[in-house]
Amino acid sequence: MKAAVYYENGDPSVLKYEDFPDPVCHPKGILVRVEAVSIEGGDTLNRFGGPLVTKPHVVGYQAGGEVIEVGSEVTNFKVGDKVATSGAFGSHAELRSVPARSAWHVPNGFDVKKASVMPVAFGTADDCLFEFGHLKAGETVLVQAGASGVGVAAIQLAKRAGATVLATASSDERLEKLKRFGLDHGINYRTHDVVQEVMRLTDKKGVNLVVDSVGGSTLQGSILSLAYRGRVSMVGGAGREGMKVDVSSLMGGNRTLQGVFLGAEIAGDRAYNNIQRLINEAAAGQLEVLIDRTFPLSEAAAAHAYIESRKAVGRVLLIP
Numbered sequence: 001m002k003a004a005v006y007y008e009n010g011d012p013s014v015l016k017y018e019d020f021p022d023p024v025c026h027p028k029g030i031l032v033r034v035e036a037v038s039i040e041g042g043d044t045l046n047r048f049g050g051p052l053v054t055k056p057h058v059v060g061y062q063a064g065g066e067v068i069e070v071g072s073e074v075t076n077f078k079v080g081d082k083v084a085t086s087g088a089f090g091s092h093a094e095l096r097s098v099p100a101r102s103a104w105h106v107p108n109g110f111d112v113k114k115a116s117v118m119p120v121a122f123g124t125a126d127d128c129l130f131e132f133g134h135l136k137a138g139e140t141v142l143v144q145a146g147a148s149g150v151g152v153a154a155i156q157l158a159k160r161a162g163a164t165v166l167a168t169a170s171s172d173e174r175l176e177k178l179k180r181f182g183l184d185h186g187i188n189y190r191t192h193d194v195v196q197e198v199m200r201l202t203d204k205k206g207v208n209l210v211v212d213s214v215g216g217s218t219l220q221g222s223i224l225s226l227a228y229r230g231r232v233s234m235v236g237g238a239g240r241e242g243m244k245v246d247v248s249s250l251m252g253g254n255r256t257l258q259g260v261f262l263g264a265e266i267a268g269d270r271a272y273n274n275i276q277r278l279i280n281e282a283a284a285g286q287l288e289v290l291i292d293r294t295f296p297l298s299e300a301a302a303a304h305a306y307i308e309s310r311k312a313v314g315r316v317l318l319i320p
């Protein structure tokens with residue numbers, strides 16, 4: 001098969017388009033002909049500095065496609081089914097082998113490209129807001145990096161749960177594109193101080209919940225934006241900074257800093273079934289998947305460079 005591989009960590013130019021051995025189907029797994037690769041925030045971070053499990057390495061958490069082989073112990077998938085898949089690596093390729101527990105059914109008529117975006121972004125956003133963030137109707141949420149894959153999902157899910165939604169991004173153009181997903185107030189962090197803006201928009205009360213996938217100095221702002229009993233769901237390090245933060249403002253306000261890692265939950269029944277529910281809701285038109293742009297798999301380097309230019313709002317896909 002063809003795959004986008006790299007031999008060393010680095011900027012997007014390390015990605016090469018080469019022949020790579022076909023993966024094998026395991027007894028508890030399925031083999032998928034990939035139709036769309038969703039480039040996740042974690043993929044760019046892993047390319048930049050993550051471990052190379054093989055050399056060359058095929059990076060990537062997420063891809064959707066058609067089942068072409070089913071392991072002898074698998075009963076819930078058949079050849080021809082359309083699936084969205086997730087895994088630790090291996091998405092940037094024409095074929096993908098995953099455990100059946102890392103694949104979700106794509107309902108008839110729902111675009112596989114859209115489904116390929118969903119498990120990690122929507123599953124994570126939903127966990128940040130509800131399972132760990134305990135969001136209630138009437139509360140106010142701040143989504144850091146609202147134009148990210150996790151951010152676009154979090155804005156929609158928070159809005160439909162009855163929250164007022166604030167989000168940050170690096171430009172007014174990016175914020176403008178988020179309004180149709182339910183964004184009430186956008187904060188351009190390049191031109192405005194986020195904490196000051198949050199306090200202005202909330203009559204100095206602060207927000208009840210922050211979804212923070214950026215970390216570092218952004219996380220510090222998230223903590224300082226909290227209302228009394230406010231919670232931060234800390235879920236990523238897209239800002240590529242250290243995570244040293246001052247937590248001294250938490251105790252006096254009965255505030256909580258909560259880490260969230262979908263990877264530790266995804267194989268359990270709760271998270272697995274939750275992701276299938278979210279895919280079904282998108283297929284029924286109740287959630288929207290935002291695909292910014294597609295590139296051929298052979299142009300993975302250009303796709304990663306485009307994401308790092310900070311122009312993408314929502315997901316960028318690779319098409320084998």
Ligand SMILES: NC(=O)c1ccc[n+]([C@@H]2O[C@H](COP(=O)([O-])OP(=O)(O)OC[C@H]3O[C@@H](n4cnc5c(N)ncnc54)[C@H](OP(=O)(O)O)[C@@H]3O)[C@@H](O)[C@H]2O)c1
Pocket residue numbers: 040041042044045120121124145146147148149150151168169170171174213214235236237238239240260261262263307308310312314
């Ligand atoms: N813990 C978990 O279970 C879990 C699950 C999913 C994702 N994550 C993590 O969450 C983070 C976001 O994932 P994602 O898929 O939503 O990412 P994404 O779609 O690639 O978006 C990342 C966003 O971060 C913002 N950003 C801020 N500083 C940045 C920097 N120095 N370089 C690049 N972007 C920067 C950018 O928006 P602006 O330009 O508007 O600032 C960008 O749109 C990643 O760290 C990922 O590993 C964790």
